[in-house]
Amino acid sequence: MSATQPVYFDHAATTPMSASALAAMTQELSRTGNPSSLHGAGRRAHRVVEESRELLATAAGAHSSEVIFTSGGTESDNLAIKGLYWARTSDAPGRRRILCSTIEHHAVLDTVEWLAAHEGAEITWIDVDATGRIKLDQFAAEISRDPSSIALATLMWANNEVGTVQPVAEAVALAAPHGIPVHSDAVQAFTAVPVSFADSGLATLAISAHKIGGPVGIGALLVRRDIVLTAVQHGGGHERALRSGTLNTAAAAAFAAAAHDGVAHLAVEAERLAGLRDVLVSGVRAAVPDALLSGPDDAAHAGQRLPGNAHFTFPGCEGDSLLFVLDMLGVQSSTGSACTAGVPRPSHVLLAMGYSEEAARGAQRFTIGHTTTAQDVETLVAALPEAHARAKQAGMAARQSRIQTAGTGLSV
């Protein structure tokens, strides 16, 4: 039942390293030098880090001094949100509200909820519409209700599950007149759609290397020069004293190479991926007519969806059953939602979009990237009818048992 060569449809989880990133990484790994050391080896490593910082800054439309290297997206989100909250409340203790969309990644959601549980933050949730896009009127109303009580607002650039690109510029425009800093998690958006930190007006922006063809274990937080953050991690005072810890020279070089390549090829690659994605979407719909596309449909909402994202719900199926059979058939996909100990839960994103728990359980996300070919999409579409039939059968079995049991107990 297993295919010879599995096809990979989980680029949003992580994507293979690009050739240039791998070359930069391996070259640096063979050298030594702590960028903080003052001798020749240190200076050489320092130069690589700073060149990488500049390259990355250019790719993200930022100034090099605005780039703070971190271990990845989660750390960047933590630093931004806790750092902003603590700095803002230390200036004005009454400023405790955090405006947060209901579809944020757990790196943001759990950080915000932690601040509410332990640091006196008050969360103001901003809802989304059926396509997963935040309600700007609600965002505006919550700001004008009491702007001086707001510590920060946080809104992801594009959603990791259903791929909805958010109106970040509009949100910043609403917050800026009141001096409210806005953080954005752009982990899924960076190099997939144009992202310019300078143009965005954001206070902070989180990005991660391994989602764009770089290595796992490095990311960055872009921090506007006028923004004050309270550090989360203390030590040797690296990275403007915002993020202590020896800099990862090899990973920084690889991150920068991946970012440079990603942005250089963005226009062409986005068009190629969007084309493949559209073939995938129509192929899935043809293979399984009751499949429902989640998030924005290009026909009605052009450009509001990440080019590499396709997300469906399959009524009557459990997403994990579908994933299981597809995996057995050599197609690697995702249910899209976070797991604890491998146990799938209905996605908070789909629930926020108005799905019932039952509908949300039938979710399956297919994300494509730089290695995806038209052949891969054909393999997926070919495997789907059998996978869907089996998952649907399993879904029915879960509701109505056909196996003869002893029927013990009081209830029977």
Place this chain on the structure above:
Amino acid sequence: MRVLAAMSGGVDSAVAAARAVDAGHDVVGVHLALSRMPGTLRTGSRGCCTVEDSNDAWRACDKLGIPYYVWDFSERFKEDVVDDFIAEYAAGRTPNPCMRCNERIKFAALLEKALALGFDAVCTGHYAKVVTDGEGNPELHRAADWAKDQSYVLGVLTGEQLAHSLFPLAETPSKAEVRAEAERRGLSVAKKPDSHDICFIPDGDTRGWLEERIELSEGEILDHEGNSVGSHPGANAFTVGQRKGLKIGRPAADGKPRFVLEIRPKENQVVVGPKDLLSVDRLRGIKISWAGQPLPQALAGERFECMVQVRAHADPVPATAWLEDAAGEGPAVVRELVVDVDEPLQGVSPGQTMVIYRGTRVLGQATIDTARSLAWDPASVS
């Protein structure tokens, strides 16, 4: 065969899965998430479905080179096993939750999902044997190692369930052998302690756990002659045969310890008496099932010789059994399995399962509805 190996994270299921792989089956490992308390770590030999167990199962699958998944059955488990356990106790009965789990989760919900997804069988680390008779019907038998034999807790399985069950540890001479084999195979769970007690009551305090979940109200304790001898905090938390926790101030006339003889949830009464009155000669069981083909003699209404076992680790005793039709509610007729034991049994409670055997073969089971001594009629106490 495509085999789904249910992996608890323990040594038995890991070795069972390894043997299934060796036998040439196409094996996938699945860990059942049965509780909604992720993040708990294991302490000692109690508890289950912890992150550690899940990781242990995962590492065993890595070692065996088979895929690994976690399937969530926590809702079904809560409804079919945990809630059932509470309801049975609330009704004054003593259920066996492991048997419910086998009946309804492992060899029903899990098996059903596995079959739907294209598997042929579910494999577990139970010590029991499935053999096929001349006509291809499955039979359930005791494992080679009677000390570890778990055929009792599987006695509730039907022919259909047995037909899709694989127990690779059936012929294993001992548990030590399984541990040694795990060690040889490099499985990290080789020395992991065995699980005991009820998995969803991690601290083993069944009484305390039940008291938090069953509405208890103070009631009367009667002795076997109908005298009021004290009060209890709630009849439902007691179990037949229980001696501790009665807290009867006044000693018995003969000075001997008293045991719970009967629980009457409707009257909220607990009946106590001397140990010899715990002896029962006749068991009547309902909810009968056959582990494969029913015994023709039984269906014909004839009496038949068998061995009966009333607890997982009890010794089987010789008995004579037969089927009887009894009056149910309204016009309904309830088929009962009546078992007369050759030697009296101690401390048998309604709700317990009696599994009947012939030699090593499991014939079937029934839930004990009444268990009585021919020397003492509970109806005399009021």
